[in-house]
Amino acid sequence: MSSQDLPSGAQTPIDGSSILEDKVEQSSSSNSQSDLASIPATGIKAYLLVCFFCMLVAFGGFVFGFDTGTISGFLNMSDFLSRFGQDGSEGKYLSDIRVGLIVSIFNIGCAIGGIFLSKIGDVYGRRIGIISAMVVYVVGIIIQISSQDKWYQLTIGRGVTGLAVGTVSVLSPMFISESAPKHLRGTLVYCYQLCITLGIFIGYCVTYGTKDLNDSRQWRVPLGLCFLWAIFLVVGMLAMPESPRFLIEKKRIEEAKKSLARSNKLSPEDPGVYTELQLIQAGIDREAAAGSASWMELITGKPAIFRRVIMGIILQSLQQLTGVNYFFYYGTTIFQAVGLQDSFQTSIILGTVNFLSTFVGIWAIERFGRRQCLLVGSAGMFVCFIIYSVIGTTHLFIDGVVDNDNTRQSSGNAMIFITCLFIFFFACTWAGGVFTIISESYPLRIRSKAMSIATAANWMWGFLISFCTPFIVNAINFKFGFVFTGCLLFSFFYVYFFVSETKGLSLEEVDELYAEGIAPWKSGAWVPPSAQQQMQNSTYGAEAKEQEQV
Numbered sequence: 001m002s003s004q005d006l007p008s009g010a011q012t013p014i015d016g017s018s019i020l021e022d023k024v025e026q027s028s029s030s031n032s033q034s035d036l037a038s039i040p041a042t043g044i045k046a047y048l049l050v051c052f053f054c055m056l057v058a059f060g061g062f063v064f065g066f067d068t069g070t071i072s073g074f075l076n077m078s079d080f081l082s083r084f085g086q087d088g089s090e091g092k093y094l095s096d097i098r099v100g101l102i103v104s105i106f107n108i109g110c111a112i113g114g115i116f117l118s119k120i121g122d123v124y125g126r127r128i129g130i131i132s133a134m135v136v137y138v139v140g141i142i143i144q145i146s147s148q149d150k151w152y153q154l155t156i157g158r159g160v161t162g163l164a165v166g167t168v169s170v171l172s173p174m175f176i177s178e179s180a181p182k183h184l185r186g187t188l189v190y191c192y193q194l195c196i197t198l199g200i201f202i203g204y205c206v207t208y209g210t211k212d213l214n215d216s217r218q219w220r221v222p223l224g225l226c227f228l229w230a231i232f233l234v235v236g237m238l239a240m241p242e243s244p245r246f247l248i249e250k251k252r253i254e255e256a257k258k259s260l261a262r263s264n265k266l267s268p269e270d271p272g273v274y275t276e277l278q279l280i281q282a283g284i285d286r287e288a289a290a291g292s293a294s295w296m297e298l299i300t301g302k303p304a305i306f307r308r309v310i311m312g313i314i315l316q317s318l319q320q321l322t323g324v325n326y327f328f329y330y331g332t333t334i335f336q337a338v339g340l341q342d343s344f345q346t347s348i349i350l351g352t353v354n355f356l357s358t359f360v361g362i363w364a365i366e367r368f369g370r371r372q373c374l375l376v377g378s379a380g381m382f383v384c385f386i387i388y389s390v391i392g393t394t395h396l397f398i399d400g401v402v403d404n405d406n407t408r409q410s411s412g413n414a415m416i417f418i419t420c421l422f423i424f425f426f427a428c429t430w431a432g433g434v435f436t437i438i439s440e441s442y443p444l445r446i447r448s449k450a451m452s453i454a455t456a457a458n459w460m461w462g463f464l465i466s467f468c469t470p471f472i473v474n475a476i477n478f479k480f481g482f483v484f485t486g487c488l489l490f491s492f493f494y495v496y497f498f499v500s501e502t503k504g505l506s507l508e509e510v511d512e513l514y515a516e517g518i519a520p521w522k523s524g525a526w527v528p529p530s531a532q533q534q535m536q537n538s539t540y541g542a543e544a545k546e547q548e549q550v
């Protein structure tokens, strides 16, 4: 940016680079203190506007959640079974392989979309990226909705839908983090997860409403609603200003000014817009100076890069291995097997708990830190899953036979309660905690590579679990719960011994933490040397003043 771009009234930084670096340094920490000075002069209205824009983008998460919430119901709809099922002795049924593929192909699509299609956002901008994804999404929905009785057509359609959802799930959080005011960044990015849970909840409600229709509207109406979501997201993207960061990166400075001006309700020539432009530019320069690491550096990089990369992969894998999607994808089926009157109702309860608990999560992650949340989450989910599996194996399927009605009823209710508690622990901790800690654990130059590997691990486990669950549940029933119980036990010790706290630290301070070799279980109490220095200065300063006064 040249000084000609400087609007009248803007202060020329005397030592621009250092001032900017300082500011950017602060902003690179997602935990920076509320910086009231950065609230634009137009005040609360501009604030609300930018938050509204971010919520529009977060709606991408809703599209993801809606799929999860509806597929669980589809598997138990009579019309769905009669069209896509096979002939069996008791009528049409969906074989394990069909169920596994129909459900899990979505995750494969997501992984591919997230890795490849999301590049559209880097080349043409986040808005065009999300709009293109919605076009793909609509194609996927058309393929699904027009399936007459070909289960593989439906499966292909779900794969195509997955491509779109994977793309959105990379671009949405990225777009939000680039547009949100810095001290609300973490919270607004978390809104993406909140929208996933809202989507799951609405998906459950819609399938609850359509399950009793007596034709294909049972599943076609929920699928048809997806067109509405796509239109909403496209209109939202058209209304939303493009990411200023993307525009600056592409040297489209005038457009970047307009974008910043619009989302801050300022004139493009306002000094505030100029300052913001410079801050973003400084961030980009810093990243460029850091360079992009080679893949090899993920193994050889210092300090402890390889350990951190492995940590990202393990945490994302463990997030799926908590077993949460065992409930979300197959909840309706599981609770029907338990013999509940209306397993669709049960799903709505689970969806409500998941949605509401996410608010607690947004608060808890900042209040207690990432490590503590993950530890409490692992312990809580472990206890819940153990109780769930013990009740299931001892009271519901004794020698493979469902026990008598009374026992079944009370055991079923106990299991619903325990499942709700499990989901509460998940939503408050591992749901957002994993993403948060991973996004804070890498230096800039390896950040995107390390995070994409970790995310791919999440999709891969999502695929494996959703594909294998029908087979395993049919083979060993509720004993499957013990597999997740084992993973949860492991997750507790893994977090305790290998995951360091990142709350309140800038990316550079996280590097220092690893360079000093601080044990993860002591990392929560660790104070970065720079902060220690400041504390000392202020103490000496105070003492000196006192002495002067004396």
Ligand SMILES: OC[C@H]1O[C@](O)(CO)[C@@H](O)[C@@H]1O
Residues within 6 Å of the ligand: 068, 193, 196, 197, 200, 319, 324, 325, 328, 354, 431, 462
């Ligand atoms: O809210 C539960 C949902 O959240 C996710 O973990 C994504 O963060 C999904 O895998 C799951 O279906």
